Amino acid sequence: MPSFPGDVWRRRTPAKSLAVWACWLAAVLLIVQCWTILNENTIWEFVYDAPAQAGDLLGRMFPPRWSVLPSLWQPIWDTINMATLGTLLGILIGVPVAFLAARNTTPSVAVARPLALMAIVSSRSINALIWALLLVTVLGPGVLAGIIAIGLRSIGFVGKLLYEAIEEVDAKQVEAIEATGASGAQRLIFAIVPQIMPAFAGIAVYRWDINIRESAVLGLVGAGGIGLQLNASVSRLAWPEVTVIFAAILVTVFASEWVSAQVRKRII
Template structure:
């Protein structure tokens, strides 16, 4: 720690003069940035609506309660579509993510110079765009419906699954691979008997974890026309049917909680 000498005594200081000036300069810069951003936000905000928000929320709560329980008979098919979107999208993503992961891992890629950068680009590109944006693009290409939702979930999940899987591949025990290679096994045999058995627990955990995430994401894809219960929510919001909206939100909550419970049980059984 910096020490200041004065009259044959040493006085402890937490920071030197240069470190203290740098510390305070960083604080002043951060404060200035915060004030500037707050000013920009304030100019773009209608504060009257912000102050009136509690009254509006209370009015909507009054209109939305009690939920319209008889409407639940019309939510069976949307819930089933939502489950299909999440499940089929996850399965399709895994089919595409596995080869991408093997091409991205340093110890399994056929070419670190050409193929690995392409695989990493696929991982980054699919992870960087939200599922709702993918759904909007796919609806413009193939039209609205459940199929667009399945593809949106699948594309969004490729990067997530492939990234975690290729990291698991790079962390395998190489001694097992070397032992199988020493027997004269081919490249595919080494992969099948030396690599795949080591990453199967990670693969199963990643699959269930991503399915759990996709359950939640698929509930809102209907807001842009990609099918599922979100489509019913959007229709109810458009006609201001607040009792139906509250019921749909409750159903979504229960649906997500059940999906989380199933995911936790499956992960516990695997691990």
């Protein structure tokens, strides 16, 4: 076998190898440091009897008090409506925002696009729970605050994913429609909308699915739905009722997952 002693290949130069090792060392030191701080702030007596406490709680949660179930249908229905109407609100505002934000459809790169991107970022950076907290203060407790909270959070989600889909459309198809003498609006509906429809349907159903789960929590801050019931039961220490509510939420989320999976399967 011929050998070429000069032709040694290494993935990294010695300097780079050293840098990689230094990074690993820094990471380990950071973990040690974090652990030390964590240790100082933990009351270990509480942690030691956690298994006993958890067992105790579980004992109090069983048997579930199934008799509360009939009174849960209304809050569950509210929760689903909150998610659905919130999603619609998010789509209603998010779709135009996406067209303003996409580089290939925005009317102005200097003004409209940055504004739309800012709307998307601010909507995304605030959790629906925080929106609900603010809105309950402004609008008072109830489903309306929940719908708007879900809607505001959904704008950013729909807007961001949809504007990325718009920017990825096949430019040749758009060019072909432009070449027929079509106007800008016609180009949008004939060349761009058909191309983004599958992405849009997927985004809408996925967001609805997320919103079902989020709206179940919003009641904790007073925004109506099943979360309100959960909060009330926990405050009264009515643990057998809490079990039933957990079961109800679980079933609802399962059902919504199933529906959205079916819809996505049909479209794509």
